[in-house]
Amino acid sequence: MIQLLNTLHAAAVTHSVKLIEAGFTQAKIDGIAALKEKLAAADNAQEMAKKKRPSVTQERIATLNKCYEILQQVSKAGKIIFANDRAKYDQYLLPNERTQKKEEPAAPPVS
Numbered sequence: 001m002i003q004l005l006n007t008l009h010a011a012a013v014t015h016s017v018k019l020i021e022a023g024f025t026q027a028k029i030d031g032i033a034a035l036k037e038k039l040a041a042a043d044n045a046q047e048m049a050k051k052k053r054p055s056v057t058q059e060r061i062a063t064l065n066k067c068y069e070i071l072q073q074v075s076k077a078g079k080i081i082f083a084n085d086r087a088k089y090d091q092y093l094l095p096n097e098r099t100q101k102k103e104e105p106a107a108p109p110v111s
Helices: 002-014 016-021 026-081 086-091 095-099
Strands: none
Touching: 002 016, 002 026, 016 026, 026 086
């Protein structure tokens, strides 16, 4: 898109006399260059943000892991406290513990 705007501006400058006669103002011609510069700046900002993404992701994961460690401690305490109350016990299960199904032991092979 930046290259298209660059080419468009160059063509508009080359044919500016005819464009102005047809009602396309010099301000609009100059606006093409300004738009190209604005788009180039936005593209550069996006590329810089993409380069920062891995470090930001690493920080987010570390923060979430700290939260999860606290939740594990609360879950363990809840399981101990409510060992005899199944409804309350289930409230302290972590999400992955709720979806896991306990496997039945495999039957011995018949000979």
